[in-house]
Amino acid sequence: MRQCGLFIFSRIHSGLHLTLGxxxxxxxxxxxxxxxxxxxxxxxxxxxxxxxxxxxxxxxxxxxxxxxxxxxxxxxxxxxxxxxxxxxxxxxxxxxxxxxxxxxxxxxxxxxxxxxxKPLETTIESEEIKQDTVVRKAYYFSGQVTDGISGEPLPYSSIRVGEKGYSTDVNGHYSFKTETESERLEISYLGYYMLDTLLLAGTKRKIELTPSLIGLEEIVVLPDLKLAEAHIGAKPALIKLNHQVASFLPGNNSNTLFNLLRLQPGILAASEQSADYSVWGGYRGHTLLSFDGIPLFSAASHSNEIGIVNPLMIQDVEVLKAGYEPHKGDRVGGVIRMSGKMGNAKRFRAQANVNSQTVSASVNIPFAEKYALQLALRQSYYNIVDWNELFAEEADDNRDFFTPDFNFRDMNLKFSGRMDNGDNFFVSLLANQDKVESMVIRPIRRGNESRENLTDKKGFGIGGNYVRNWHRAGVSEVGFAYSGLNTNAVDKIRENPRNAALKFFEAVRENGIEEFSIYAEHRLPVLGRHGLTAGIKAIRNTASFVADASDATPESRENNGSRFSYYIKDDIKIGEKIGISPGLKWDYLAYTKKAYLSPRIAGYWEPELSWRVNASWGIYSQYISEVAFADDFRNFFYAWQLNGILDNPVLRSEHYTLGLSYRQEGFSVSAEGFYKMTDGLKRTYFIPEDKRHFDAEAISRAYGIDFYIQKKISKHDFWVAYTLSKVEERYPEFRNEYHYAPHNQLHELKTAAVFDFRPFYFSANYVYGSGLRVSQKFGGGETVPYNRLDVALLYRFGMEKLDIEAGASVLNLTNADNVANSNVSNLPSGRAVYLRGVPFTPGLFVKVGI
The missing domain is CATH 3.55.50.30 (Phage tail protein beta-alpha-beta fold)
Known part of the structure; x- marks a missing residue:
């Protein structure tokens, strides 16, 4: 086997011990x-x-x-x-x-x-060495980790050199120094076979890993290769996900991100809110979701089954639940970072996917064996069967549900290239439109009441970067990103009693949010005990809000502001088993002339190779946020606004995390505790008695612990995730004591299994939640538990040059009644009508690739 110029073909007699019977x-x-x-x-x-x-x-x-x-x-x-x-x-x-x-x-x-x-050499002298006039040689190792078949960079790959661990950047680049001219490396990436090889200092090296899930005609997987399995515990509160696994999970393959994330510890599944992710008790808008560095202000369409990013374009998913480094994210909650595929510069590729809700396709066009152009399109179509209506519980009048109609379309375009000197670049563009319409009509005494809602969301984003590998001087990266979301909503509420005057309420709201940023970052090679990263970033946000209600004065405002950020962190090794990463982020708001410091520190201790203890602490700030507004009937509308001006405070949060993990081949287990305190929450309420709106600020705290167990038996994967947590909030203006937040849930248990009987794959998962506070309204004052069982069957086969996947899945096999959090329609009579969680929903899909 030959790999990138660093190979060991034989170990004929080393380490062999014989007993001569x-x-x-x-x-x-x-x-x-x-x-x-x-x-x-x-x-x-x-x-x-x-x-x-x-x-x-x-x-x-x-x-x-x-x-x-x-x-x-x-x-x-x-x-x-x-x-x-x-x-x-x-x-x-x-x-x-x-x-x-x-x-x-x-x-x-x-x-x-x-x-x-012959390796390039330099000399480094320390104060102690100078005294003895002894000069040490430093040997440089740099290059890129890529997919051995497509050439895709593998972001955040793990590299172990002896007792030391390193990680590649978002483009798969690595750079470090040692005092020896050769090192044995163990390179791993989730969903790829581990590579153990000898690396020699000198020129830049491309390391190619073999994917464990590949096209049928491409390669024969050798039985002695090792599969990288662990993805929790490598860093504090970090989850690395193999997006390829999402294809095997139940669902229609249009929102594989949600299908995968809902089964992870610490990510709320019971709310069935794929449009926004609650990570460790985070509120709406507190989690940063990005694709290719482009911030996304909505995570999905109104349908939970359609994600905001086309799955055909996703390469890597990284979740940072809390306590993350200073250069990752501008939020007080979690961070979900998606890296898009860099494209195949040597081979034409095309894929098409048809399921019960959408049709999608992608194409990859290579140029000059250096560049690749990717295009992906997606369109929803009318759902032929209304499963909500078909399987609704008619016997229980207390549980009123409504079903919206929606229309979604999106487009992705990406141009990327890899230069002869090891540099690479990309420009990525995405655009989407999501329309949803719902109508609720309920009888009242001698008449009826209704609510009609029409929402139209349009999103656009573009971003890119250029990465320069200087070899001995490290890696530099420059880039930009622009993203915008415009939301138009029309709400009509009628009360039409017989023999009485018609009562009518109408509200038209429009909200826009934009963000443009440019940045530069440099990572010095990891030398001995230190690995320094520093960067600077300039950001400009614009937020607009227009509200015109039939019973209120029209309101219109637009705010914009710029801020500048500088961050620095150092990865410090203390001996062979301990490491700390102190960091500092400094933000200057030009529109308020105020600065905010956010110190952070993380550390680890590895008492044994299989054991790891992680801890982190940090201060986090957020300068844009989604604020909840309530109408006269307490129906909420969420709007993005700029923080730090008018009556919108800057959100500030303090994170603590502590975790323990154990990993062996085919088995991993972890426990991770957290505590988060967030200040500056804002919500607008309506008081019917006074017929007025008022703003309220709150402080929240979230704390709990995650448990995770993963086991591989033969070719089959099993995992269990459990979260024990509380989310509480306090409004100092009313009462100085904490009470449960609307999305508080004490228990959430998730189990999943993927059975590999190639070419057939069977998967099943079950999620149980002790219940959200919102469920009390239709549960007679008692919290109604959440439970959902999903199953799926996949068949993969080849036909000439085609790779074909055909699958069937059933969501909510037991047809349990679940409520989607915050999707509630309140009517004039005080009656609440809920968006039902996913009912019993069979689905089929076919995916074809060349």
Whole structure:
């Protein structure tokens, strides 16, 4: 097996221990000649007869004629020509002669000649070394980790060098220094087979990993490769997700992100709110969702089954629940970062997916074996069967549900390139439109009442970056992002009693939010005990709000402001088992002339290789937020606003996390506790008695613990996640005591299994929640638990050059009544009508790729 110019082909006798019983003697008879041959191979005479022949050809002839094994990068040595006619007493002397006067060197490792470029060297002197006039050499290692088939960069890959651990950046780049010219690396990435290889300092190296889930015709997976399994516990409050697994989970493949995230610890599933994710008790708008660095102000369409980003474009998903580093996110809650595919620069690709709600397609067009253009389109269509209506509970009049109609479409366009010097860049664009209409009509005494709502959301975003690998000087990155969301909502509420005057209320609201940013970041190579990262960023936000209600004075306002951020962090190794990462973020608001400091620190302790203890603390600020407004009937409308001006305070939060994890091959377990205090929450209420609206500010606290167990048995995966938590809030203006927040839930249990019977795959998952406070209104004052069982069957097969996946899934197999949080329609009579959670919903999908 050849990998990027760093290869070890044989370990014939190292580490072998024999016990000579009858069977052991047979093993000895087989292996002893191999040991003898390997030793005599290096002692035999060899001859060279060459006239300007490539070195690679001569080494191949050595292997065929003398059994001499070698490892090299073909592109590195093919340009080196050899002219010689001589016989040498050993292969090593011959190799020395051929490399004389070149920029190549070699090392003999386990009877294998490993050829490499002579490493670039520098000198580093410490105060203690200066006193003894001793100079240490530093050897530079840099390059990129990519998909071995598509060439896609693998962001945030894990690299272990001895007892030290490193991580690649968002573009798969790595850069570090050591005091030895060769290092053994263990490179892993979720959903890919682990690679254990020897890396030699010098030129930039591309490391290619083999995906565990691949096209049927592409490669035969070797049985001795290891699958990277663990994805929780590598850093404080971090979850790394293999997006490929989402294809095997129940759902219609239009919102694979939600299907995957709802099964993770600490991410609320009981609310069935894919339009916004509540991470460790976070409020609406407190979680930053981004795609290719573009902030997204909505996570999904009104349908839970359609995500805001086309799954055909997603490569990597990273979730930071709390306590994250200073250069990640401008929110007081969690961060969900999606990295898009960089495209295949060598091969044309196309995919199409049809399911019960959407049709989508993507195409990848390569250019000059360096660049790739990707285009993806998606369109929803009329849902033929209304499962809510078909399986509604008619016997219970206390549980009123409504079903909206929706229309969604989106487009993604991305151009990316990889330069000869190892640099890479991309420009990514997305646009979407989501329309939803709902009508609720309920009888009242001698008449009826109704609510009609029409909401139209339009989103647009564009972003890009350029990454420069300076080798010895580290990695630099510059980029930009623009994102905007415009929401128009029309609300009509009527009360039409017989023999009485018609009561009519109408409200038209429009909200717009925009963000433009540019940034520059530099990461120095990790040298010994330190790894420094620093960056600067400029951001400008614009928020507008228009409200025109039939019983109130029209309101219109627009605010904009710029801010500047600087951040720095250092990854410090203390010995071989302890590390800390202090960091600082400084934000300056130009529109208020105020500055905010956000210190943060994280650390870990690895008492043993399989055990890890993580902890973090930090201060976090948020300068835009979604504020809840209530109409006369307490129906809420959420609008994005700029913080720090007028009566909108800057959100500030303090995070504490502490976690313990254990990982072995095929098994991992973790426990992680958290405590978050957030100040500056704002909500607008309506008091019917006084017929007026008022603003209220609140303080919230969320605390709890996550448990997670994952086990792989043969080819099958199983995991269990459990969260015990509380979310409480306090309004100082009313009463100085805490009470439960609307999205508080004490218990949430999630179990999942994926069975691999290739070419068939079966999966099932079950989620139980002890119930949200909103469920009390239709539960007779008691909290109604949430429970949902989903199952799916997938069949993967090939047909000539096509990869085909056909699947069926059933959501909510038991047809349990669940309520989607915050989607409530309040009518003039005081009656509340709820958006029902996903009912019994069968679905089919077919996905075809070339």
């Amino acid at each position: 009858p069977a052991g003697f047979k093993v000895f008879l087989v292996l002893w000649p191999l040991f003898f041959i390997s030793q005599n191979t290096l002692a035999q005479r060899v001859s060279i007869k060459a006239n300007k022949e490539p070195l690679s050809r001569i080494l191949n002839s050595f292997h065929e004629r003398y059994g001499v094994q070698s490892s090299y990068d073909y592109r590195l040595i093919s340009k080196h020509l050899v002219s010689d006619s001589a016989t040498y007493s050993s292969p090593e002397i011959a190799v020395q002669s051929m490399l004389k006067g070149s920029q190549l060197d070699y090392r003999l490792i386990d009877s294998v000649f490993v050829l490499f470029a």
